[in-house]
Amino acid sequence: MLSIIWRFYCIPQNVLLKLFESLVSPIALYGCEIWGPYINIERKNSKDIFDWSNNLICQKLHTQFCKQILQVNKKSSTAAVLGELGAYPLLLKVIGLTHRYLKRLLYKSRKDSLAYTAITDLMNNQYHFSWYQNVLNITTKFGININDSNATVKKKLRNAYKTAWLTHKNDNKKLTIYNIIKTNFEYEPYLNQIKNKSTRKIFTKLRVSDHILLIEKGRHTKLDYSKRTCPHCTDALEDEFHFIFDCVRYQNDRNKIMTYMNNKYKHFQALSDHNKCIYLMNLEGEDLKQFSEFCHKSYQIRSSFG
Numbered sequence: 305m306l307s308i309i310w311r312f313y314c315i316p317q318n319v320l321l322k323l324f325e326s327l328v329s330p331i332a333l334y335g336c337e338i339w340g341p342y343i344n345i346e347r348k349n350s351k352d353i354f355d356w357s358n359n360l361i362c363q364k365l366h367t368q369f370c371k372q373i374l375q376v377n378k379k380s381s382t383a384a385v386l387g388e389l390g391a392y393p394l395l396l397k398v399i400g401l402t403h404r405y406l407k408r409l410l411y412k413s414r415k416d417s418l419a420y421t422a423i424t425d426l427m428n429n430q431y432h433f434s435w436y437q438n439v440l441n442i443t444t445k446f447g448i449n450i451n452d453s454n455a456t457v458k459k460k461l462r463n464a465y466k467t468a469w470l471t472h473k474n475d476n477k478k479l480t481i482y483n484i485i486k487t488n489f490e491y492e493p494y495l496n497q498i499k500n501k502s503t504r505k506i507f508t509k510l511r512v513s514d515h516i517l518l519i520e521k522g523r524h525t526k527l528d529y530s531k532r533t534c535p536h537c538t539d540a541l542e543d544e545f546h547f548i549f550d551c552v553r554y555q556n557d558r559n560k561i562m563t564y565m566n567n568k569y570k571h572f573q574a575l576s577d578h579n580k581c582i583y584l585m586n587l588e589g590e591d592l593k594q595f596s597e598f599c600h601k602s603y604q605i606r607s608s609f610g
């Protein structure tokens with residue numbers, strides 16, 4: 305199923321996500337109202353809903369899909385990838401559907417039915433590890449009450465996830481640039497606005513630190529931090545800031561984009577590199593096109609000298 309969808313990767317990522325949600329999720333989550341509460345999501349070192357989500361086996365499929373459609377490495381940060389797409393993990397659906405099922409058993413089933421008898425028995429007797437107890441344990445973690453509406457449950461789960469996501473993202477020290485430019489868990493407009501697939505891919509890679517600059521590449525090859533210097537400017541650490549603002553190798557193209565920005569936005573020149581970075585990485589429309597093309601061209605040059 306995934307490979308069938310993947311053949312259509314030229315279509316926008318938000319459409320691919322919708323396809324996943326309507327074609328793959330129902331299969332991956334089939335019967336989750338029953339098996340969901342029995343999953344041991346609280347494994348060692350799992351401290352919040354972000355970790356628990358990643359412990360769900362079908363979430364691995366979802367995360368892998370998200371990485372594929374963004375065309376990033378499978379080892380790239382899950383927090384960054386899900387954040388770029390504003391893609392909530394499947395665990396939220398599992399909990400939401402289970403809560404809905406419990407309400408249906410209690411309020412919609414006939415009082416003389418076997419299902420109603422079973423659920424009232426589970427509620428009246430504190431059986432250890434019963435389905436009901438497990439549902440209660442999970443929903444209590446998020447302050448979900450039995451009578452909460454579906455919309456309220458969704459909101460509580462999403463808020464809990466967004467808080468955990470922000471903590472995990474900020475704790476990940478390799479996401480130097482991402483922690484500066486990204487604060488909201490929502491789908492990024494640039495994914496639809498950059499029409500050239502290669503340009504979009506490189507722009508994403510720069511944002512989520514899945515690139516060939518030595519600050520990141522050296523991490524994989526265990527190169528000493530002090531030696532992760534630019535091949536052209538030997539004294540400078542080759543990180544995203546150096547690539548965008550300083551490296552002499554891309555100076556000509558950089559002058560063009562910076563002149564363009566200075567002419568269009570009078571305040572731009574006075575900004576620090578830190579603030580310029582936030583500005584540039586969140587551009588839209590023609591400005592985004594100009595800047596992302598600079599990134600693409602410079603990245604190609606960088607790729608050519610290993």
Ligand SMILES: [Zn+2]
Pocket residue numbers: 534535536537540546550551552553
């Ligand atoms: Zn350089």
